[in-house]
Amino acid sequence: METFKAFRVEEVEGKFVSSIQDMPFQELEENEVLIKVSYSSLNFKDALSFAGNKGVTRNFPHTPGIDAAGVISESKSDKFKVGEEVLVTSYDLGMNTNGGFAEYVKVPANWVVKLPENLSKKEAMIIGTAGLTAGMSVLRLVETVKPEDGTIVVSGATGGVGSLSIMILNKLGYKVAAITGKETEKQYLLDLGATEVILRKDFEELKNRPLLKPEFAGAIDTVGGVILENIIKSVNPLGVVTACGNAASIKLELTVFPFILRGVSLIGIDSQNYPMNYREQVWSKFAKEWKLNYLQNNPAIITMNELSEKLNLMLKGQLKGRTVLELA
The missing domain is CATH 3.90.180.10 (Medium-chain alcohol dehydrogenases, catalytic domain)
Structure with missing residues (x-):
């Protein structure tokens, strides 16, 4: 040819x-x-x-x-x-x-x-960059936060990164609260493994205070902006938040209180230039202990x-x- x-x-x-x-x-x-x-x-x-x-x-x-x-x-x-x-x-x-x-x-x-063995080309693309980003986020989160510590909240939950994050966390035994702006997709998120669905409009209405009531052991944020701000303010002491997106906003208007009074960790996820040894580790997990029913997505x-x-x-x-x- x-x-x-x-x-x-x-x-x-x-x-x-x-x-x-x-x-x-x-x-x-x-x-x-x-x-x-x-x-x-x-x-x-x-x-x-x-x-x-x-x-x-x-x-x-x-x-x-x-x-x-x-x-x-x-x-x-x-x-x-x-x-x-x-x-x-x-x-x-x-x-x-x-x-x-x-x-x-x-x-x-x-x-x-x-x-990797036990992973088809089709499955690899259902995962794709979105799944790789989700995998990186989960990998960093579970280093510190365990299932018994409490609920993990995931924003942008119907998107590629959000939906795959829910599936992996559910596979690993975590309770997951899913934040979405799509009221019609509640059952879809529950089917993926979420135990609770939070509407974005309700979460964004939280008051603009330096700290909010602690509700979550950790979080995977895919949208940024006010959602990320409120997530950070709502995480338990020593909780972990990963951030990988800015569709809502590139701005983050916070005090240092969540970080120095509760010891919250904010971890940025850069899937574009993630080191190869970590990429291979994440892909190996998708073929083994994170093996999912990808058609469920x-x-x-x-x-x-x-x-x-x-x-x-x-x-x-x-x-x-x-x-x-x-x-x-």
Whole structure:
């Protein structure tokens, strides 16, 4: 083959348009691999790139897709052989490097993880960057907070990171309170493993005091803003809060009281450049002790022709759970 199909975003007269195009193969450089992509998945960064956000993708035309799972088709790395099943998540994939919304993707070998045994390529993309972020958050949280310490609260609960966090925590025996702005999704969250559902409008109405009544042993926050502020104020002494998102706001208006009077720890989660040894640890857990019924998360399986529609819905906050792009 001389070309392959890719979902391309172009800037035309100040507007960003998408289409499926035939793309030529490029020669591999040293320590690069070519992956025949079986599955990718949709993340908010993909939606931003699709919309032409220059903070995510500087130059267009471009192929989004910050996740990819497939098979090594060609290798110029001693680490990988042709035919090996692999996955790539985050780094610069799909941002300023052409990403996984294509039949083939060329990437540096040091971005690539061998697919663990007992984990399929499809399962890996149901997890994707969202699941990797959830896994990192849980990994840091459970270092300190144990199931007997009390309830863990998860914000943005119907999103990819939130829903997978609930599933992992439930698997590990934690009680989980889920915060959501979607009143119609209460049963969905209970089915995932949440023991309590808190409506965002109620949680945001909490009074603006330096400390609130302690209610939670720990938290995984995916949205930032007032929600994160109120979570930190509501965590038990020596509780742990992980933060990985800023969809609500990049601002955090707090006193130091939660940290010095209750000893609360705030841990930032950066999935984009997370060290490889920790990535491999998280992926191994997904294949073993964190092995989940991923279909419980009701992933939507789509084709390349449906990408524009789903990305637009994601921009409007109208997708729940995970959406997986099938290419093979």
